[in-house]
Amino acid sequence: MGYAQLVIGPAGSGKSTYCSSLYQHCETVGRTIHMVNLDPAAEHFSYPVSTDIRELISLDDVMEELGMGPNGGLIYCMEHLEDNLDDWLDEQLDGYLDDDYLCLIAQIELFTHVPVLRNFVEHLKRKNFNVCAVYLLDSQFVSDVTKYISGCMASLSAMIQLELPHINILSKMDLVSNKKDVEEYLNPEAQVLLSQLNRQMAPKFGKLNKSLAELVDDYSMVNFVPLDLRKESSIQYGEDADVKVRDFDPED
Numbered sequence: 083m084g085y086a087q088l089v090i091g092p093a094g095s096g097k098s099t100y101c102s103s104l105y106q107h108c109e110t111v112g113r114t115i116h117m118v119n120l121d122p123a124a125e126h127f128s129y130p131v132s133t134d135i136r137e138l139i140s141l142d143d144v145m146e147e148l149g150m151g152p153n154g155g156l157i158y159c160m161e162h163l164e165d166n167l168d169d170w171l172d173e174q175l176d177g178y179l180d181d182d183y184l185c186l187i188a189q190i191e192l193f194t195h196v197p198v199l200r201n202f203v204e205h206l207k208r209k210n211f212n213v214c215a216v217y218l219l220d221s222q223f224v225s226d227v228t229k230y231i232s233g234c235m236a237s238l239s240a241m242i243q244l245e246l247p248h249i250n251i252l253s254k255m256d257l258v259s260n261k262k263d264v265e266e267y268l269n270p271e272a273q274v275l276l277s278q279l280n281r282q283m284a285p286k287f288g289k290l291n292k293s294l295a296e297l298v299d300d301y302s303m304v305n306f307v308p309l310d311l312r313k314e315s316s317i318q319y320g321e322d323a324d325v326k327v328r329d330f331d332p333e334d
């Protein structure tokens with residue numbers, strides 16, 4: 083039985099930085115982790131990548147040889163991955179041991195545009211991997227409720243499309259000076275979100291705001307764990323496949 087976490091989130095939310103910390107952490111505690119890059123447009127990494135989609139197909143080649151733009155090219159790469167998923171992934175997974183830990187890094191476009199990421203995950207599950215999703219959202223988004231709501235919606239969309247155990251992380255907590263400002267966004271309440279949305283947006287959006295705020299609150303589906311990478315974090319995995327990121331001192 084292997085374990086894998088799938089790291090996703092909007093552009094610039096801190097995925098690469100998080101993965102780099104995770105890699106260092108595993109190195110320190112002496113556990114093997116394999117980093118899997120699923121971003122055909124990625125340029126450089128601060129950790130060794132063991133499986134890289136760019137070996138199958140790279141965005142640069144697609145743009146050059148097929149004359150596609152960056153976005154069409156990205157979709158093309160994903161469709162190509164989809165077509166080669168079984169063979170390529172099997173070949174890659176053959177190199178890993180049964181109880182290895184994988185960290186998959188993907189761009190958000192991968193699951194909003196094409197079903198390939200879900201199929202990728204299904205394939206891992208068939209190979210006996212326990213997979214969980216880790217969705218990162220920049221804590222700076224909390225200062226702007228409209229960005230925050232769009233981040234929540236993207237996370238919700240990932241939850242629905244991937245149907246995986248899911249953890250939301252509020253990244254870059256070291257940039258937040260007053261942790262109290264962030265607390266009410268960890269388990270967002272409809273009333274708070276609604277009044278802030280209404281304050282920022284034109285009155286005609288009132289009904290929409292109410293529905294969005296209630297959606298986030300009603301099912302308690304979206305909540306966040308704050309992560310400050312400067313502090314010693316505890317990222318665990320084990321028999322029950324429970325991944326915990328504990329990093330928030332209540333007295334802060």
Ligand SMILES: Nc1nc2c(ncn2[C@@H]2O[C@H](COP(=O)(O)OP(=O)(O)OP(=O)(O)O)[C@@H](O)[C@H]2O)c(=O)[nH]1
Nearest residue numbers: 092093094095096097098099100254255256257311
């Ligand atoms: N202060 C602080 N800055 C961070 C942290 N994590 C990321 N950053 C900064 O935020 C920016 C984006 O971080 P990345 O890790 O590259 O984000 P990403 O999600 O991989 O970005 P893309 O791959 O381009 O989508 C960089 O300038 C990082 O240095 C953090 O925990 N604290």
Ligand SMILES: [Mg+2]
Nearest residue numbers: 096097098099
């Ligand atoms: Mg990155």
